[in-house]
Amino acid sequence: MGVSTVPMITQRFEELVTTIAFKKGIPNMRITYTPHPITDRPADLCREFVAGNNPISGRPMLEEIYAGLTRPLSAADSKGGFLKRDPRPRLLPSDTADNLMEYFHKHGYTDGNPIILPTEEKVQEMLKATSHEPDEWVGQMRPSPPHEAWYYTVEMVAVNAVMADAKPEYFPVILAIASKGVTSMFSSTSSFARMVVVNGPVVKEIGMNTGIGALGPVNHANSTIGRCWTLISKNLGGSGKPGETYLGSQGNSLNYNNLCFPENEDGLPAGWKPLHVQKGFDKSESVVSIFSGWSINDIAWYSPLPIHEVIRGWLEHFFSFGTTQATLILDPIVAADVASNGYPTKETFARYLADNTGTPGWLYWSHNPNALEQAKAGVEPYAGWFKKGKGAVVPVSRYKGRRRNNSNFMASQDNNEPTTSIEIVVTGGGTNTFWSGGDFGYVGSASIDQWR
C-alpha cells in the first residue's frame, strides 16, 4: 500500500502472522496484538481490551499502535533484497532406519503413523510407473491463500508415494491428485476436510474397493492413495504445522485418508452417469475428482417414507459450517431405490432435492441479518415466515444457488458452475439401504491417464 500501517491480530495467531510476515517479505512488521478472541465479545469487554495492554508485548495497546505508525524505520526496515531460505538437499544425511523414522516424525514429514523410508531404490521403482520425467514440474500447493506456494516435481511426489506405501501402479492416480494443487490440509480454524473420488478403468486395474467397506480401512489402494494426499500436502504443499501452516482448532480425522474411494460404476442405476462423465470426461478415461468440505454423516435409518424423502428431510436439517453445498454418497441399492422412485438421472434427483428443501428458521435468520431486519419491519415474505417462529422451516433452499466461485479460497483450478450445489456419488457393497451425506462441494477433476 505504501502507507504507514499497523495490523492488529488476536494473540492466538502470533506464530502464524510472524511467519506470514516473514514469508511476505516484511519480517519486522509492526503488529499489535489483542486478547483472543474478540469475536462475540460484549462492548464493555472490548472497551476494556482497548484500554489495556498488548498481551504479547505488555505495552499499552493505543500507545503501541501510535508508535508503530510514527516510529522511524531502522536501516533493515527500509532495505530490499532477498531473505534466506533453508537449502533443500535431494538426499538426507544417512542414518539408521529407526533414527530416520524418528527424524521424519519430528520434522512433521509424516501423519504421525509409520512410513516407508524413501530410499532412492524405492523411489526409482515408483518412477517407473509413469512416462513423465522425474524433474518435470507437477504443480504448486499452499496451505491457504495467505501462505506461499511450494513447488514440486514428479520425483518429489514419488518420494511421498513411497512414504505412504503406495504401489507403483497407484502412482498415476497420486500424480493426478497432486497436479490439482489442492491441499488436503487447508489451514483454517474451521478444520476443513477433503474427499477424492476415483473413476474409470484404473479402479479395477489397481484393485480399489468399490464394495463393502469402500469408505473404510480395508483396501490398500483406497487407504494409501488417500493417505499420500496428506503427506503431499504437508511435504510438498507446506501445510500441517499447527499454529503456523495449520489452524484447525480441533483438527479433522478425515484428513488421515481424505475419504479416498472409487465410485461403484457397476452399481449405478441405468441412466445414472459416473461422476467423471458428469464432469465432462469420457467414460473410458480414468479420473480423480476432488471435493472440499468439513464433515460427513453416515445414515443408518429405516423409514416408512420413500428413501428420497428421507434424504430430502436430512438435507433440509443438516447443519455444519458448509451449509450451502452437499454431497450424497449412496449405496448402490439406495441409488436403485431412488431411481425407481422416479429419478432417472443423478441430476434430476439433485434438482428435486434443491427445489424441495427449505432452511431451518434459526439457521436462515442467523445467516440473513438483512432479511431478519425486513421481517421485523413487516416486509413480506420475510414477516410471514418470521411469524411462524424461529423453529419453523423457511421455504428457501440452501442448495439452489451457485457455489462461491472464488478459486483462491477453495484452491480450485476449475470454473465449474453446477446447476445445484448437490453432488451424488455411488459406492458401497449393497448390504443395506444406508447412505452417507456431508457438506462437501466439488472442487475439480484431473485426468489420471495423462500421468501414466
Place this chain on the structure above:
Amino acid sequence: MDYTMKHHEASGKSSPESIQANVSMPITSYYKHHSDIRKSFYFIFKKRIFINFISYTRKEKPMKSKSVCILFVILLAAIIASSGLASDEAKIVVMNPRGIQPEIRKIPMAARPETLDGKMVYIVDTKYPNTKPFVEALHAALKSKYPKTTWVLRDKFAGYMDDDPKLWNEIKEKGAGAIVLLGH
C-alpha cells in the same frame, strides 16, 4: 551433494537434530565415531563369551600368556571387522520428501510520519464475523486519546478474505496511516 553441516563442536547429543545442527564432519563419519563403536564392543563381548564357552566344552587348559595374546589379536580383528560391517548394514540414505520453497523478496516498509497530528488515519475493518464492538471501541478510544488526528473507520469491501484495491488507493491518496484489523 554436500551433506557436511555447519561448523560447530559436537554437542554429545545423538538426536538427528543435534547432528544436523552441530557436527563439523560429514554425518557418516560422525556415526563411525559414536554409535558404531558401541556396537563393536557389544559384538566383542559376545565373541569373548563364545570363545570361553568353546574352551570349556573342549576341556582345554588355558595357556596363560600365549592365550591372552591370541585372544587380543582375535578381539582386535573383530573390532575392525564388526565396525565396518555394522555401519554399512545399519545406515541408509533416503530422499528428501519436501518441496521447493519460493524465494522471498524483502519489501521495504513504508516511511513513517513524524506525527499524526492534523493527519488522517484509516481504521480498516476486515469484517471478521461479530467483531464490530471491538472495532468501534478501538475507534472511540483512539479519537479520545489522540484528538488532533482524524480517525476514519471504514469497512473493507466484501469478505475478510477479499482484496479491496479501491480502498487501498484511497488510503494512499488521503491517509497518513492505516490500522487493519483481522478478527477471530
